[in-house]
Amino acid sequence: MDDRLRYLLDELRLTREARGMTQEDLSRHIPWASSTIGMIESGRRKPPPGFWDAVDAALQTGGALGRLALRLGSPQWFVEWSGAEENAASLRSYEALVVPGLLQTEAYARAVLTDAGLTSLEEAERRLAVRLARQAVLTRPDPVDFTAVLDEGLLHRPVGGAAVMREQLEALVAAAALPHVRLHVVPASVGAYAGLNGPFVIATAPDRTEAGYLDNQLAGDVVERATDLAALQRAWEAVRSEALPQQQTIELIREVAEKWI
Known part of the structure; x- marks a missing residue:
């Protein structure tokens, strides 16, 4: 066995x-x-x-x-990161291409996992179940403090079609109403900025220790070296400084959601 x-x-x-x-x-x-x-x-x-x-x-x-x-059905790097994510006191996430997994609706997540055609339907459904289960960190009695910075481009990318996108953007607005969730969008008017180098997440544990996560086509990379974490901290400050305040972010998301009909 x-x-x-x-x-x-x-x-x-x-x-x-x-x-x-x-x-x-x-x-x-x-x-x-x-x-x-x-x-x-x-x-x-x-x-x-x-x-x-x-x-x-x-x-x-x-x-x-x-x-x-x-x-236990996932690769070791994911086991390591999901443990850091589940035990974190706070998470800071930057995404340029898709809505962060913790905020994805089931329909949006399924489209992300299946439409690329890189995995079997069975594997896509397994990953979907894992992704949806991870979202419990936002709904448990002691939810993680979650801040996400999104590139505006992902609000306009037709993942799953218009109905899926509208539902997803409305779900973002609902999530932002939670006291432990903050959303910020980097507007399309911003030119080159640090976020174009790729998505990342920083998890901070209750004892203030940190871990970082980088994603790519083949696997994820969990980073814990001080120099790597310092670089991610600088990247976070850079993308956060380019983003809109939360109220303006919500207004923008609502405006884009109205176009998905």
Whole structure:
């Protein structure tokens, strides 16, 4: 058995036992028999669709096992970054091409993942589930403090078509109404600026330690060296200085949303 799968199944067993539940007890709360749970825990059967959601609800884990299952199917760099993202006190994100993943609607995210045709539909759906699960950092009881700077060009790019774009821009406006979310747009009138060198995110942990994330066509790169983080800090200050204040940003997003009909 793959070590990552064994770890996940051990977490299932340990969480169940910590709740004082036997396999028989758990079976009374989910649509699978105790014998099925036993086979899954021992690795003799693959968890069926919906299993982790049902178990998380029964064991009151807040979705932890489901998120772990998604994460363990991802490459190591993503595991590292998703951990930094989930545990961050604040996130600062810059995007020039697409809406940041934490703010994407399901339809927009699906279009981003499928329309390029670089992955199978099955893999695109798996990545979609991971992306939507990550958004919990904005809706949990202690949400991350999130600031995003977007290039205006992404507001005009027809990802998924007009209806998808209108829904997405309206979702951005709704997100900006949350007290822990701030949005800023770099207007099209700005010429060359630091953001044209590529998107990035800076995660700051409660203890003030930081990690950075850079994206590319093949993989993501998690950076923690002081010199790299200092460069990202300078890039952040540069893009933030070119962006509109939040109120003007919201007015611009609403104006562009009206054109997507």
